[in-house]
Amino acid sequence: MDGTFVISWKELLIAAIIVLGVYIAELLLLMYSSRGTGIRIWQRGAQAREMHELRKEIAEVKDRLAKLEAGESTITLPSQHTDTSTPYTRAFSLAKQGMDVGQVASSCGISRAEAELIVAMQRGGS
Numbered sequence: 001m002d003g004t005f006v007i008s009w010k011e012l013l014i015a016a017i018i019v020l021g022v023y024i025a026e027l028l029l030l031m032y033s034s035r036g037t038g039i040r041i042w043q044r045g046a047q048a049r050e051m052h053e054l055r056k057e058i059a060e061v062k063d064r065l066a067k068l069e070a071g072e073s074t075i076t077l078p079s080q081h082t083d084t085s086t087p088y089t090r091a092f093s094l095a096k097q098g099m100d101v102g103q104v105a106s107s108c109g110i111s112r113a114e115a116e117l118i119v120a121m122q123r124g125g126s
């Protein structure tokens with residue numbers, strides 16, 4: 001033995017398969033640990049769109065309030081759309097029609113607690 005180190009193709013192939021297996025295992029572990037990240041990013045986008053709609057509605061309400069305080073007698077109300085702009089607007093109209101909490105939550109895509117609040121507000125205001 002003169003101290004040379006010889007690797008056969010078979011040994012090299014086995015080493016490559018082991019390295020590839022470790023890489024795949026690491027990739028799967030990374031994907032599993034960050035599985036909910038994509039959903040959270042999508043939810044943040046939906047929340048941003050909803051916040052934009054709510055801010056727009058608030059600006060309209062502030063404008064109407066300013067007109068009322070200024071003493072204007074004619075105020076134009078926003079047109080009633082059959083296609084509601086936010087889930088909460090739709091939830092209010094469904095609660096006004098007498099739907100129960102579960103139906104409001106499922107048809108508008110809001111949480112049960114939000115639906116309970118909307119239905120309670122609608123029933124208290126009637």
